[in-house]
Amino acid sequence: MKKTTLVHVSPLTVIAISFCVTGMGMVGYLYYSDFVEQYVEKDGNISTKFATPKDVTVYEVTNKDISPNTMILPSQISIIDDYGDKKNNILSLGDLFRVLWIPLLIIGSYILVHSDKGIVSRVRV
């Protein structure tokens, strides 16, 4: 009698597990974000959360035509446009990757574990 068994895990189970794991991260992150926001509102000195500078574009306007009658402008006028909000609306490849890498890793690992060819094992236990 052959005392062997085959580990069978259906693809549906793997998708469910990958959703569980990704969901775990996302739910955790949502609660964490709320938590951080609460403390930022309270005393404004929490961690390094907002250390990343916003994306800004600086336009330099120079007044080259200087004559006695013209009003002298300051040599540089900085016009700062905040593109932070606009940037958030576009889903880039990086954003997509940031969201999908965990389920992709789980599904990839599943495929690697369950591919039938390639290994001749002598396992009897």
Place this chain on the structure above:
Amino acid sequence: MTMEPEKVPERLTTSINYKVLLLIFGFIIGLQIFLSSISEENADLLITSISVINPLAASAAGFYVAKKYHDSNVFGKSYFALAMGLLCFGLGELTYVYYFFINEDPYPSIADVFFFGFYPLAFYHITKNVKFFKAKIDIPTKILVVILPISITGLYSYLSLQQIGEANFDYYYGLVFISASSIVLAAAILGARVFRQGLLGVAWLVLVLGILLTTVGDVWYYYLETFEQYTLIHPVNLFWYASYWVITYALYKHQNII
């Protein structure tokens, strides 16, 4: 009275109890929700205790299994190595917490030496088992096993460099850990494939899931550290907590099967 001989089933079966996995995932999500509802100081204290207790509990389970197999040349030594690796994680957490409470930067610190200790020990655990069963592995499979760590380190590099725009010290420092972690994951997948045809396949599959969760946690953590966004209550911890419990479940499955 005659005794009926016990019938041996034609096919021995064992399966993963998904309720256990759901319980683990449910518990740690509940933990994060709870942490969000208490004060920062209490959350830090609670997370500190859990961070230290979890790997130590998994390590204790590992030593228990190693003791059970102390007569076995393969399982005894390999499970002892895995238990030592988990102990390294526990010691790393203890050292990290020590630095945190004396207000010194715990990253990078001597705690990382302990954290890194897990990878060679886990790798030894896997290769000892795979070598013993003399599995024949073809070249495409070997290539796939090499591609996986490269893909994971590539993913870490892509995300980090996109965020920070340069390869700084934290990036290279994290790269060492990510490389080690992904190599262990690739080896664990190989192990799961070797044992897939046997009864231990279930235990190995659960072990792969545990190591996979560790790798996910590692990639996210070292990515966060490249631009110093990690805090004690960050949800990345959930992946490590889940991994310790899933590895403990794998240990339970293993000692339960043989």
